Amino acid sequence: MTANDILIVENLVKRYDGLLATDELSLTVREGELHAIIGPNGAGKTTLIKQLTGEIPSDGGKIIFNGRNLRRHSEPKRSHLGLARSFQITSLFQNFTVLENIRLAVQAHSGHSFQFWKKVDENKKLNEPAHKILQELELEEQANTPVYSLSHGAQRQLEIAIALATKPKMLLLDEPMAGMSGEDSERLIERLAALKSRYSILLIEHDMDAVFSLADRISVLVYGRAIATGTPDEIRDNEEVRQAYLGEES
Amino acid sequence: MNWLLLLEQILNGFQLGLLLFLLAAGLTLVFGIMDMVNLAHGSLYMMGAYFCATFTGWTDSFILGAILTLPAVFILGVVVEMIALRTLYSRDHLDQVMATFGLILFFNEATRLIWGPIGLVIPLPDFLNETVEIIPGAPYPAFRLAIILVGFIVAGLLYFIVARTKLGMLIRAGASNREMIGALGINIRLLFTLVFGLGAALAGLAGLMAGPILSVEIGMGESILILTLVVIVIGGIGSIKGAFIAAILIGLIDTVGRSFLPEILNLVLPEASAATAAPAISSMMIYLLMTLVLAIKPQGLFPPRGVGR
Amino acid sequence: MTISSRHILNTALLVFLGLIPFITDWMGDSFYTGLVARILILAIAALSLNLLIGYGGMVSFGHAAYIGVGAYCVGIGAFHAFEDGIDWMLNGYVQLSAALLGSALIALIIGAISLRTRGVYFIMITMAFSQMLYFSAVGVETYGADDGLTIYLRSDMLGLIDLNDEKSLYYLIFASLLVVLYLMHRLVESPFGNVIRGTRSNEARMRAIGFSPYKYRLTAFVIAGTIAGYAGFLMANLNDFVSPDMMHWTRSGDLIIMIVLGGMASLFGPLYGALAFLMLEELLSSIPLTIGGLHVGEYWQLIFGPLLILIVLFARNGIDSFLPQPRKSS
Numbered sequence: 001m002t003a004n005d006i007l008i009v010e011n012l013v014k015r016y017d018g019l020l021a022t023d024e025l026s027l028t029v030r031e032g033e034l035h036a037i038i039g040p041n042g043a044g045k046t047t048l049i050k051q052l053t054g055e056i057p058s059d060g061g062k063i064i065f066n067g068r069n070l071r072r073h074s075e076p077k078r079s080h081l082g083l084a085r086s087f088q089i090t091s092l093f094q095n096f097t098v099l100e101n102i103r104l105a106v107q108a109h110s111g112h113s114f115q116f117w118k119k120v121d122e123n124k125k126l127n128e129p130a131h132k133i134l135q136e137l138e139l140e141e142q143a144n145t146p147v148y149s150l151s152h153g154a155q156r157q158l159e160i161a162i163a164l165a166t167k168p169k170m171l172l173l174d175e176p177m178a179g180m181s182g183e184d185s186e187r188l189i190e191r192l193a194a195l196k197s198r199y200s201i202l203l204i205e206h207d208m209d210a211v212f213s214l215a216d217r218i219s220v221l222v223y224g225r226a227i228a229t230g231t232p233d234e235i236r237d238n239e240e241v242r243q244a245y246l247g248e249e250s
Numbered sequence: 251m252n253w254l255l256l257l258e259q260i261l262n263g264f265q266l267g268l269l270l271f272l273l274a275a276g277l278t279l280v281f282g283i284m285d286m287v288n289l290a291h292g293s294l295y296m297m298g299a300y301f302c303a304t305f306t307g308w309t310d311s312f313i314l315g316a317i318l319t320l321p322a323v324f325i326l327g328v329v330v331e332m333i334a335l336r337t338l339y340s341r342d343h344l345d346q347v348m349a350t351f352g353l354i355l356f357f358n359e360a361t362r363l364i365w366g367p368i369g370l371v372i373p374l375p376d377f378l379n380e381t382v383e384i385i386p387g388a389p390y391p392a393f394r395l396a397i398i399l400v401g402f403i404v405a406g407l408l409y410f411i412v413a414r415t416k417l418g419m420l421i422r423a424g425a426s427n428r429e430m431i432g433a434l435g436i437n438i439r440l441l442f443t444l445v446f447g448l449g450a451a452l453a454g455l456a457g458l459m460a461g462p463i464l465s466v467e468i469g470m471g472e473s474i475l476i477l478t479l480v481v482i483v484i485g486g487i488g489s490i491k492g493a494f495i496a497a498i499l500i501g502l503i504d505t506v507g508r509s510f511l512p513e514i515l516n517l518v519l520p521e522a523s524a525a526t527a528a529p530a531i532s533s534m535m536i537y538l539l540m541t542l543v544l545a546i547k548p549q550g551l552f553p554p555r556g557v558g559r
Numbered sequence: 560m561t562i563s564s565r566h567i568l569n570t571a572l573l574v575f576l577g578l579i580p581f582i583t584d585w586m587g588d589s590f591y592t593g594l595v596a597r598i599l600i601l602a603i604a605a606l607s608l609n610l611l612i613g614y615g616g617m618v619s620f621g622h623a624a625y626i627g628v629g630a631y632c633v634g635i636g637a638f639h640a641f642e643d644g645i646d647w648m649l650n651g652y653v654q655l656s657a658a659l660l661g662s663a664l665i666a667l668i669i670g671a672i673s674l675r676t677r678g679v680y681f682i683m684i685t686m687a688f689s690q691m692l693y694f695s696a697v698g699v700e701t702y703g704a705d706d707g708l709t710i711y712l713r714s715d716m717l718g719l720i721d722l723n724d725e726k727s728l729y730y731l732i733f734a735s736l737l738v739v740l741y742l743m744h745r746l747v748e749s750p751f752g753n754v755i756r757g758t759r760s761n762e763a764r765m766r767a768i769g770f771s772p773y774k775y776r777l778t779a780f781v782i783a784g785t786i787a788g789y790a791g792f793l794m795a796n797l798n799d800f801v802s803p804d805m806m807h808w809t810r811s812g813d814l815i816i817m818i819v820l821g822g823m824a825s826l827f828g829p830l831y832g833a834l835a836f837l838m839l840e841e842l843l844s845s846i847p848l849t850i851g852g853l854h855v856g857e858y859w860q861l862i863f864g865p866l867l868i869l870i871v872l873f874a875r876n877g878i879d880s881f882l883p884q885p886r887k888s889s
Contacts, residue, residue, distance in 0.1 A: 053767060079769030091767075093760040104757050107750055108769040114778065115750040123750070166768050287679055334868055341871075343679055344618050348819050349871040351812050356864030363858050476690055476808065483683045530698015537691040541672055544684050548676045 004031040006066055006170055006200045007052075013060035014047055014224070021047045023224035024061070029170070034192070034201040036211045039221035040244075045204045046088055048221070049174050052202075053085050054078045066169060080109065082169030086159040086176055088204075092147045098158055099143040103130040105165035130165065137161045137191070153184035160191075170200040177207050189214060212236070220244070254388050259506045261384075265394050267501020268401025272456035273474065274481040274493040275408055276449020282488020282554060283421060284339050284442055287346040290330070290353035291478065292471025294450045298323050298457025299466040300361060303370040312375050312462070319458050320451050327450020331443050339442070358468050369467035372458075397459050404455070405494060412490050421445065422554075477504075480540045486550030496551065500536055507532035564883040569827050577733060580726045589725065593797070596729050598837045599736050600793045605817040605829035606739050607786035612815065613823030614747055615779050616759030620682045621669070621689025622814050625784040627696065627806030628665055629658035629791025634708040634801035641711045651714030651722070655792055662788020663781050665692070670780030674773060686808050696803035707802025714796055722796050732793050736830070739786060744826055746782075755779050816867065822879020831878045839863060 007029040014022035021044045029035040037045055050056045052063060054075035063070040070078060093101050103120060106129045107113060120126055134140045137157050142150060147158065156176060163171055176192070177185040189210050195201065196214070205211050211218060212232045219229040220241045228234075228241050235241055277291045301322050306315030334353060338346050374393055381389035412418035420441055457470075464470065481500050485492025511528040519527065543551060576595065583591045604626055611617040633654050640649035647653060669688045676684055702708050713722040722728050746752045758765050758772040765772050795801050804810070813836065821832025843859035855862075874880060 055763070055767070074771070075766045076769045076771045079767065085767050087764075087767075091761060091764045093757055093764065095760060096757070100753075104753055104765075105768045107753065108765075113750040113754045113770070113775065116752075117745050117749055119745070119748045120750055120753050121748065126750075162764075162768060281679065287682065337872060343682060344612065344815070344819070345871045345875075347618065347620070347682065347812075348816065349868045351816070352864040352867030352871070354864070355860040355867070359858050359860040359864065363853070363861065472809070476686065479683050480687055483680060483687075487679060527698055530694050533694035533698070534691050537687045537694075540684065540687050544676055544680060545672050548680060550680075 005029065006031045007202070008064040009048075009052070009061070010064075011061040012048070012051060012058055012063065014044070014051055014056070015059050020224050022051060022058070022061075025221075025224060025226055026061075027219050027226050027229060029200055029202055030216075031200055032197070033216045034196045034203060034214055036203045036205060036215035036218045037221055038205070038208070038211055038218060043221040044224040045221055046174055047224070049085060049172050049202075049204065052078075052172055053083060076108075079166055079168075082167070083172065084163040084166045084168030084170070085172040086163045086174055088174040088178055090152075090155050090159060092155060092158055092162070094148045095146060097144050097146050098139055098150065098154075098161075099127075099130055099134065101147060101158060102133050102161055102165045103127065105162045106130050106133075109166050133161050133165050136164070153180055156180055156184070156188070160188075164195075168199060170202065171195070173201060173203045173205075175204055175206060177205060177210060185210065255509065256506070257384075257388060258390060259509050260502065261390060261394065261398065263502035263505040264498065265397045265401070265501070266505055267498035268398060268405070269456045269460055270474070270478055270481050270501055271401065271405060271494050271497035272452045272459075273478040274485070274497050275405075275490055276446075276452040277478055278482040278485065278488055278490065278493045279421060279445050280449055281482060283445060286335065286339055287343050287350065288335070289347060289350040289475065290357065291449070291453055292473075292475030293354055293357035294323060294327060294330075294453040294471075295457040295460070295474060296357065296361065296468070296471035297326060298454030299372070299461035299470065300365055300370065300457075301454065302458035302461055303372045303466050304365075306372055312372065312378070315372075316458050319454055323454025323457075324447045324451040327453075328443055328447040330450075331446040335446070336439070336442075354472065357471075361468050367468065369465045370461075372461040372466060374462050393462060397463075400455075400459065404452070408490060417441075417444075477536065480536055483550055484540050484543050486552040486554065488554040489550070489552040492550060492552030500539070503535055503539065504532065507535050568882060572827075572830075573737070576736075579733075580729050592725060592729055594837070594841070596732050596797055597794075598833050599732050600790050600797065601814070601817065601837070602830045602833035603732075603736055603739050603793070604787045604790040605814050605821070605833050606736075606743055607783040607790070608814050609818050609823060609829045610743060610746065610755070610779055610783045612818055613825075613828065614752065614759065615755045615776060617674070617776060617780070618682050618685075618815075619673075619780070619783075619811075620686040620808065620815070621692075621811050622685075622783070622787055623808070623810035624669075624689035624692045624806045625662040625666060625787035626791035626794060626810075627692060627801070627803070628662045629788035630795035630801040630805055631696065631702070631708075631791075632658040632661055632788075633714055633792055633795035634710055635702060636714070637710045637712045638702060638708055649712055649715045651716040654714050655789075658788045658792040659785055662791070663785040666781045666784025666788075667777070670777045670784070674776050674780065686811070689806060689808055689811055693803050693806040693808070696806060703802070705803065707800060707804070710795060710799045710801065713799070714792075728796060732797070735789070735793065740826065740830070747826065751775065751778070820870065820877045822877035824876065825879045828877065828879050831882075835878055839866075 005028045009025060009027050012022050012025040013020070025048065037048070039045055047056070051058045054070065054073060065078070065081060065083060068081065073081065093104065096104070103126050106126050107120070110125055134143055137160065139154065139157060139161060142154060147155065150158070156178070160173070160176060177188055180188065185207060192201070192203070192214055203211070203215065215232055217229060218232055218235045219226045220235065222244050227244060228238050230238065273291065273295055277288060280286050280288050298319055302315050302319040305318040306312050309315055309318070330353070334349065338349055378393040378396060380392045382392050382395055384390050412421055477500065481496045482493055484500070485496035508528070511532050515528055515531070576599065579595045580592050583589050604622065608619065608622045611619050636648040636654045636657070639645045669685065673681055673684045673688065696702070697705055716722060720727050720731055722731070747756070754765070754770060754772065754775045758770070758776065762772060794805070817832035817836045818829050819832070820835050821828035821830065840859065843862055844856045846856040846859070848855040870877065
């Protein structure tokens, strides 16, 4: 554990009906690092993300983000501390346009929303940052398209765009490539590579090519425990990991 | 404190509670399994009373009338489910509220058309019209005692069905995990229709038993519907056990409160205002209880597992 | 902004409503002024409820209670002015403040508890609260209990406007409707309105991007309740009568019907819905058809009930879906 760890997870526990979904899990993410988490289905990856964001309470252990213990912080509060998340199953504002989706995320981080009179359409403080993110993620052309008529690939892009709009310090990306075509996911890999320098990222992904090309470090999760952590090369050569996980895949 | 009066009121409380339970059991199952808000449940209760009044008139026997009413309300429930409600399961609660509100209007108006605007009376046979001495010096109407008896028997039967039979297993599975029964390859449509019919028959039973003591009239379903909704919300939607406990609780609070609150209020208020305030306060107590329960446990006292999605 | 045929239709409707007193004068039948005034008041209440249901996804089933609270503030004031000669209680501004503050406070309490629950529980608990108010009105013998209160003296607006003049009262109601429409229009497109709509659309995501929806929802709940309380203030003056029945849960059901009839997703929907609801009632109950000695019109709910089911099943957006569609603006 070093001073530049932005996220420290210690002995984290989550029980469902006596079943351990997260079992004394510990890991760290360094500032500016892309830390990937891999593991078979049911290893507890999404549960971990939910515990980190505060969507579900933990039954034990500690989460320290940016030097702060998150125990007493609610989900919205953690977002304000700089923790942003994308969803494995696309979770957008379906009847809103792309711009409105992003603008809402910008709005969440521009002071309180007890403003009853001024139209959001005419609010520069919200629209300018939103347009910037639209540009960055090449969603400008679809700015006024309602989300429900957007392609799956574009919806996945928007997932990340919304996360970026909350001015995060760290991104928790839950299978951002889920269901994407080959072309789309290649573009997304490039994008993540570019984001890597600006944010600390915790990435959950099944696409091994993506993981091994992007990650600085990889943790392997099996039955709610991190059985190994290391650089891509170390993980590739780890005997235990091969047995537990990679062996089944390749 | 008058102990005999208290005993009588407690029995009355059980009697109201068990009636509420008969209504709540069907409603909570429909809520729990099909995730369906059915405001028209009170209409089935009303139809039970009206059917029984008519059949009793035809057969000259309350018992025969009651026996004929049960299958009639069951069939009515099945028909309503197949025609109007089936398509609503997949809709949101607002749609269900609206459509079943429409059903209430329809049933009330149809009843007025068929039976007229004036209420009916269900005559009881002599042996039910008598009083029974539960303990020496405490006479109690036989019919009310019969309601309590029937209520407990049906509660026991329901418990047996839900806890011990295959149908009950499916019902429990449905209440806690809707997708699962689909995965089991069960004919869900049939199960839903059956459960709805069963709930209707129970509501009808409550109606035919309430008919002779309250009055058989249009709108009788609405006032009791709200009480029933309070019961299932307090008990936890989808839970038979919760419905039973909450129903008895509400029955006791309502009846005992109504008769003893004036005395209690007399201690702090002048007699006249105590007498007028008491009925309103005891009506409110039920809602206060519900508010209290939901403020502490937003899912009710006994939420079935998995329902809180 | 371009002018769409929808705008023209809405404007035409408002102009027509604005001319109603003159039209009925010309027809020589002022009964309809009262009827339309009642519709407009219900439209105001339905508009406020639509903020919760249509935009916020909060199916509040007790909205009529706030109308009752507002109305009773007028009724009680008039009662004491008439019976006990307490003149200040007839002061319209005192009554109005009481109506607004009272309904706001009650909405705050009910909302604070109810909004902790979701879905069916929310529907039920709001309904239960309104029944609580209903029963408390039934229980107060002084103010007429079941029978309600007849209002012998309308609110005294100190010469600014004379509510005893039917035309002035109508225009107060009409102007109130315009103000509430404009208010809703601004509210829905404001940052606050975006939070309310966003929470309806996807509450989990709202929390994930850093919103705590509860306080915004509670605020919306109070705003809606206060406007309904204002509608109650108008209603009491129009009807010269208040009774517990105004708060009965079926009255709340009527308001929801109006919203569903009119179409939830649109600003004008509740107005169209309120018009349609009361017109249907008038129309169906005056069907000049007699079958076997029975006036069909007398049993109008026999038609209205199934009609409601059909609307829910087949015309999900109500009247709104039959009107020219506005282009998505943004």
